[in-house]
Amino acid sequence: MTVADALLLALGAIAVGGGALVVISSHLVRAGLYLVVSLGAIAGLYLVLGAELVAWVQVLVYVGAVVVLLLFAVMLTRAPIGASDDLDRPAWPALLVGGGVGLGLAVLLADAFRWTIHPLPRNGTAERMGEQIFGNWVLPFEVISILLLAALVGAIVLSRPDIGARPPEDGAPAVPEPEREAA
Amino acid sequence: MHAVIPYVIAALLFGLGVYGVLRRRNAILVLMAVELMLNAVNLIFVTADVTTAAAAPHAGAVFALFVIVLAAAEVGVGLAIVLQLYRLRKIVAVDEVMLEAAPRDEPGQAVR
Numbered sequence: 001m002t003v004a005d006a007l008l009l010a011l012g013a014i015a016v017g018g019g020a021l022v023v024i025s026s027h028l029v030r031a032g033l034y035l036v037v038s039l040g041a042i043a044g045l046y047l048v049l050g051a052e053l054v055a056w057v058q059v060l061v062y063v064g065a066v067v068v069l070l071l072f073a074v075m076l077t078r079a080p081i082g083a084s085d086d087l088d089r090p091a092w093p094a095l096l097v098g099g100g101v102g103l104g105l106a107v108l109l110a111d112a113f114r115w116t117i118h119p120l121p122r123n124g125t126a127e128r129m130g131e132q133i134f135g136n137w138v139l140p141f142e143v144i145s146i147l148l149l150a151a152l153v154g155a156i157v158l159s160r161p162d163i164g165a166r167p168p169e170d171g172a173p174a175v176p177e178p179e180r181e182a183a
Numbered sequence: 184m185h186a187v188i189p190y191v192i193a194a195l196l197f198g199l200g201v202y203g204v205l206r207r208r209n210a211i212l213v214l215m216a217v218e219l220m221l222n223a224v225n226l227i228f229v230t231a232d233v234t235t236a237a238a239a240p241h242a243g244a245v246f247a248l249f250v251i252v253l254a255a256a257e258v259g260v261g262l263a264i265v266l267q268l269y270r271l272r273k274i275v276a277v278d279e280v281m282l283e284a285a286p287r288d289e290p291g292q293a294v295r
Contacts, residue, residue, distance in 0.1 A: 004184045012192035019196050019219050023203035028212065035215050038196075042222050045189060051229045051244040054251075058225075061251050066218065066258050073211050073262045077269045087209050089278065094205035102198015109190040113234070118186045121236040124244045132241045133248070144252050151256035158263040161270070 004120065007048045015041035026083040032071045039063050051124045189230040197223035208276040210265045214258060221254045 018038030025031040039062045046055035122128065133141055157163050196219055203216025225247040232243030269275050 002184065005188060008184070008188045008192075012188060016192060016195050016199070019199040022215055022219060023199055023206060023212075028209065031212055031215055035218065038219065039222060042196075042226060045192070045226060046229050046247075049184075049189060049229050049233055051232065051247065054225075054229060054244045054247045057248060057251055061255055062218070062222070066255060069258060069262055070211060070215060070218075073214075073265060076266055077211065077275045079209070079211070079275070086276075087212060088206055089208055091206060094202050097205055098198050098200075098202025100198075101201045102195050105194035105197060106191045109194055110187055113187040113190060115185060115187060118184055118233050119236075120184050121233055121240070124232070124241050129241055129244060129248070132245050136239075136242070137245050137249075140249060144249055148252060148256055151260050155259045155263040158260065158267055161267075 004048055008045060011041045011044040011048065014038075015045065026085065026087060028074050028079045028084070028087070029071065029081065032067055032074060035070070036063055036067050039067070050121050053124055053126050053129045184233065186230055186234050189226055193223045193226035193230065196220075196226065208278055210268070210275050210277050211262075213277055214261050214265070217261075218254065218258070221250060221257075225250050 015038050018034045018041060021034040022031050022038060025034060039058065043055045043058040043063070046052075046058060200216045200218075200220030200223060203219060204213055207213050207216060228243040228247040228250065230243070232241060235243070265275060268280065272280075274280065
């Protein structure tokens with residue numbers, strides 16, 4: 001049991017506890033904030049495991065952007081601020097499948113790796129990661145940039161009601177006049 | 184370092200994500216549970232970097248970066264769909280979406 005092991009256990013407990021609160025909390029906004037706790041602890045796990053750049057990207061993209069986007073969506077859908085009791089479906093199928101998957105995978109991985117000790121790898125700094133991304137993995141990098149562009153265009157098209165709206169049969173315009181002028 | 188610790192943490196997080204996706208009705212909470220699952224997979228990738236460091240240095244971390252990009256794209260498009268659904272039908276619960284009924288856009292109600 002080294003310092004790294006102790007840090008992994010502590011951060012893992014925070015991550016799993018935060019994740020559990022995300023899926024059982026009855027406050028929408030609090031679920032988003034518990035997600036911040038969980039993702040931050042996972043960023044700490046990356047740091048301990050030597051993936052420095054991934055940890056900072058996790059903080060920037062997940063904690064910084066994705067959670068803010070989720071909280072924006074919570075506000076835009078006029079979600080209740082207080083506790084609400086209609087957020088959940090019946091528990092037992094979810095408990096059965098989720099618990100089965102989680103514990104099954106945990107047992108499988110624990111049996112595969114036992115209590116073997118691995119040396120920590122070299123730190124994944126931006127320089128080494130950049131060499132790998134633009135050396136070995138440059139083709140997936142380019143493909144993923146096309147995918148990001150496609151997702152950007154798709155999100156814009158989805159959220160613009162005047163693009164691709166079907167014209168109704170009675171000849172009225174699909175978009176009312178003030179709407180069209182605003183667009 | 185014992186590699187089994189982060190692996191088991193990732194497995195438990197994935198199970199929590201599956202539970203959340205099946206349990207929650209609110210579409211935004213479902214997306215949050217999906218984020219938990221994606222993070223569990225990322226943790227597996229980064230830990231695999233430790234156990235297979237000699238074969239492919241930093242390959243797991245590179246894949247984790249790609250998955251983070253995919254997750255950002257996924258949540259962007261997913262939230263656009265959720266917001267458009269809320270704008271059209273005033274619902275955010277995933278089990279109130281009528282999949283079998285063809286959407287009838289009435290003029291004036293179709294937008295906003």
